[in-house]
Amino acid sequence: MLRKTLAFATAASAALSGAGIMLSAAPAMAQNEQFIPRLVYRTGAYAPNGIPFANGAADYITMLNERDGGIGGVKLVMEECETGYATDKGVECYERLKGKGPTGAAYFSPLSTGITFALTEKAPGDKIPLLTTGYGRSESRNGAVFAWNFIAVGSYWTAADIAIQHIAKEVGGMANLKGKKISLVYHDSPYGKEPIPALEARAKLNGFTFKAIPVTHPGVEQKSQWLGIRQDRPDYVLLWGWGVMNSTSIKEAAAVAYPRDKIIGVWWSGAEPDVIPAGDQATGYKALLLQHPAGKFGVHGDIEKHVYAKGQGVGKEQFGQVLYNRGLIDSLIGTEAIRTAQAKFGNKPLTGEQVRWGFENLNLTAARIKELGFEGMLAPIKFSCEDHQGADQGRVHQWDGKEWKIISDFYTADRKILDPMVAEQSAKYAAEKKITPRDCAKES
Amino acid sequence: MLYREAGQFKTSYAADMAIFPIRQDRIGVIALLVFAFVGIPLLAHFQLWPLGSDYFLRAILIPFLILSLAAIGVNILVGYCGQISLGSGAFMAIGAYSAYKFGTGVHIPLEFLGTEISIAPLPMIVSILLGGLMAAIVGILFGIPSLRIKGLYLAVATLAAQFFFDWVFLRVKWFTNYAPSGSVAAPDFYFFGYLVNSPIERYLLCLVFVTIFALIAKNLVRGNIGRQWMAIRDMDIAAELMGIRPLYAKLTAFAVSSFIVGVAGALWAFIYLGAWEPLAFSIDRSLQLLFMVIIGGLGSILGSFLGAAFILILPIFLDQVPHALGVPVTVETVSHLVFIVTGALICYLLIVEPHGFARLWSIAKEKLRLWPFPY
Structure with missing residues (x-):
């Protein structure tokens, strides 16, 4: 019984002192x-x-x-x-x-x-x-x-637009986007879903086939998504991942032999922690730059x-x-x-x-x-x-196995496409x- | 000495069956309720400690009340009826999304019939209760397997509900009113035409919900139906032989539990978060609720409150201790420490008292009866 009393006393005193400390936590601050x-x-x-x-x-x-x-x-x-x-x-x-x-x-x-x-x-x-x-x-x-x-x-819509512009440049102009297949591998959360409307708008405008492939949080399990990509063979894959999901995507892409230089990550998928864990497999992977390298x-x-x-x-x-x-x-x-x-x-x-x-x-x-x-x-x-x-x-940079190299000039997102979307959603x-x-x- | 029922004679059935048969308990509970309903608003009004800022209301009391309500719901199913459920997060989500749909207007196009179902936006209170009702209906559906499968296998079946509804609310855009990001924002909360916006109003609204539902739950578990649940929990075959219908008992437990959890989910979304995504009701939330119930005490309404307080408030408190004491450690270390300390405390408590805080409380009451002259 003594032990139980002790346990109870511990719990009670912890709760009481807890309330005390938590609420008195207002350190004196100088006014300026x-x-x-x-x-x-x-x-x-x-x-x-x-x-x-x-x-x-x-x-x-x-x-x-x-x-x-x-x-x-x-x-x-x-x-x-x-x-x-x-x-x-x-x-x-x-x-x-x-x-x-x-x-x-x-x-x-x-x-x-x-x-x-x-x-x-x-x-x-x-x-x-x-x-x-x-x-x-x-x-x-x-x-x-x-x-x-x-x-x-x-915004993510800006990013989506810039990514499509870069792909257009790689395939030799906006006209050549027609009939291409572009897939988006995204973190299944508001973050990953944000670019979808912008990409759909672009798909309609430029005539490419767009497919969105969700990856559940936190993104360490994406085998089936990449097997689907192997079957589907899209011309480009956009990656909207965060944290451990990015390096996993790159590794899975390597496992199904999807060329890394056809993957373009958003600017949150283009940093050192995203590529270093994937080792050599990340070489050639591209990502957007939020302007800065x-x-x-x-x-x-x-x-x-x-x-x-x-x-x-x-x-x-x-x-x-x-x-x-x-x-x-x-x-x-x-x-x-x-x-x-x-x-x-x-x-x-x-x-x-x-x-x-x-x-x-x-x-x-x-x-x-x-x-x-x-x-x-x-x-x-x-x-x-x-x-x-x-x-x-925004710009695009590429991982050469050791560091990020900028491979493009500045692109400017097309506000003629994005502004009506902003107006519509905010209304x-x-x-x-x-x-x-x-x-x-x-x-x- | 103070806490002794000697001399309190019960001369009527009503007195004998009161929720709190001991006068000291009654006084204590009434004092607590008066403090919650009058004292806290007064303290907040005059900006007195600890309610000088609205942090305590918004970040501690409101989530505590809502999660307590959810824990009561889970406790009915797990603690009273003995049906282990890992789907509580899903039922919270159903409550939240249904309330959102009812609150913003339901619109179901039925093009193949050339017609459509349209319901204008309903008042928030009605929406929240309807959210609970939807959760109850789904709860009954997912409770049907419990008639055949038991124990851990049932836990796995309810896990299916969790993942199914995570998927539904992520994928079926109708539920999010076609929001491009899949995140929805709660509409303004009107209570009979009055905008509930300030933290104290929101707190009082939650308090009303929690008080009413705790009272209902307490009376349910004391009554006929609660006894059926407990009979099923303790030995379902014996219960069946005694004439208790497992179908009715189990499904009512699922229905009542899901209803309360659904209402809590709607409150969590509307009052606490304001904008949410399915991740707010993930499997983590289900486990958190289950832990609250286990640590608070299975089969105890009071335990639901104590468990919610422990699981919710302890980490927040531990998180602030080093900063309040002026110890220079990084947030990283602090959050690791919080995990370690909370985990260790849970282990310690469960070893010392496997029946949770509710049992500790009743031991304390037994001791207080004899205090200061134990024999």
């Missing part, structure tokens, strides 16, 4: 600080890809603090919360972090399409912008309806000098890798939005609503990008009230949620 919450996943099936991105995003913010003392004299404070790529955990993290700091969260960058969908419902109520660099709801480009989403640099640029020098030289920073192992660099860009866009907003609201900690103004008025010109040390990584990007994407460009969302679209002509 801007809080940046960071939803990350460093564990689970998607950790190999989540870690470099999280490290890049963190190192850039650390570098701003070390080099410039923050932004406009306001120190940036960040706190990570592990989501494990799970939507319900992401929502919990969002609730935990949204109110921290003197003015609350500046913006959220969830790096998960599922969490983005859930937060899209919550952010307008809390007035916190969502920065989704190269992922998220494609129709959230329409800022009149999705006032708080910023799908910076490119792997490698070191001006900003990397600053990070080495101001962060690593001082023994700080977390991403030394992935320094200069594709996803690390994307993390840098993610933080760049977020922090530049804060800087833009400071120009209007003053050099002080800003609220989410003020940062949103910063996003909508963010204009990164080529000169400014050079000044920030991102030349060669990012083409100019400009948000506005209607356009929450700001750019439509549907507005009708379903009873949102009255903002009149962008009256603002700004």
Whole structure:
């Protein structure tokens, strides 16, 4: 009986002290600080890809603090919360972090399409912008309806369009796409399904046969999908995978002898953790670039000098890798939005609503990008009230067995095809949620 | 000393059959309910600790209430009727997607008949209850195999339900109103024309649901039907010989359980997540619910609450301890630690008390009766 009493006492005291600690967790914060919450996943099936991105995003913010003392004299404070790529955990993290700091969260960058969908419902109520660099709801480009989403640099529809343009170039022009077979191997989640409407639209326009082949989460079992591809022999396979699914796809493609240079991954399937586990089998595999390649640029020098030289920073192992660099860009866009907003609201900690103004008025010109040390990584990007994407460009790179090599020029997604889709889907969302679209002509 | 029923005489059948026959229990439960219905809203209104921010409401209390409700549903099936089910996630999903369809308007084109079935969007409360009803119907269908197969084999059969409905909601676009990404967003929640939006309103709505269903469940398991379930659980052949129809007993257990789980699923989707995809109701959710029931205590309504609290809140709490104490560890280490500590605690608890928290609680009550003069 004594043991049971002990067990009970342990459980009870744990529960009580638990409530105590959890709720008193509000460390004192200095007033001149801007809080940046960071939803990350460093564990689970998607950790190999989540870690470099999280490290890049963190190192850039650390570098701003070390080099410039923050932004406009306001120190940036960040706190990570592990989501494990799970939507319900992401929502919990969002609730935990949204109110921290003197003015609350500046913006959220969830790096998960599922969490983005859930937060899209919550952010307008809390007035916190969502920065989704190269992922998220494609129709959230329409800022009149999705006032708080910023799908910076490119959406999955942009990616799908660029991939088809690249295939067209390889086969010798859009006209030659007619009669070709293009299959999409996708992660069976909102993330993987996003490009399908854009590819279907292109299939109708250019006359190729499109087939979508789902792979269930987390994507380690895809034998039957690739056997189907062996029978079907599509001319090209597009890969919309994430985490361990990508390297598995490449290995399975090799197992059925599908040529790797006919596979084109989205920009989330084109990083080092996707190809290195597949070894030599990955040689020749192509993937889209969210503008930026792997490698070191001006900003990397600053990070080495101001962060690593001082023994700080977390991403030394992935320094200069594709996803690390994307993390840098993610933080760049977020922090530049804060800087833009400071120009209007003053050099002080800003609220989410003020940062949103910063996003909508963010204009990164080529000169400014050079000044920030991102030349060669990012083409100019400009948000506005209607356009929450700001750019439509992408490139293609190829894995040569050792490193990624850029093999194409910039493609620009065809907005004549994509804009009506954005308008249609966002109008549907507005009708379903009873949102009255903002009149962008009256603002700004 | 305080907790002793000496002197409490029951002079009527009603008093003898009360849910809480001991006065101290009654007072305790009423105090808890008053605190939940009045105290917490007041604390939230005046922004007092621990409700200074809406984190506690939104991220702890609301999911706790909803998962407790789901755990009650699972407990009826697994704990009271002894039918192991791994399909609870699927029944949550059925509740969520059916409620979504009813809430946004059902439209079934029947072109070959030259007609169509159209139902205008229904009020949210009705949609949620209809979601539960759909889950109950499907629960009965998937409960039919339980008449022939038992134990672990039944668990495998219910696993089929889990994977089947994962597939249905991923593939059949009608259920997601043809959303290109397959993710759906809950419509605004109106309660008799009043928009339920603030965390406290949502909390109260969940609380009302949980209170009503917990009361219904408690009364069901105390009554005729609950006794049939327990007879089937303890020895189905003996129960049959005593005149209990297994068909009726098992299928009612499946129906009631799925109904409650379905309502919980609809609340999870509408109130907690806001936008969801089938992954929110994957096999992980089924296992999580099963663990809640096992750790809380099989065959106990109270156990469902305790189990939900343990499985849901403990990891969240452990996750925040190092940061709150100012220990500089990475989130990676913390989340590994959470797994280790939670797992170890589960093992420890199940070794020390295999009947779960509910049993610990009743042992504590026995001790309190004698305290401070144990003999």
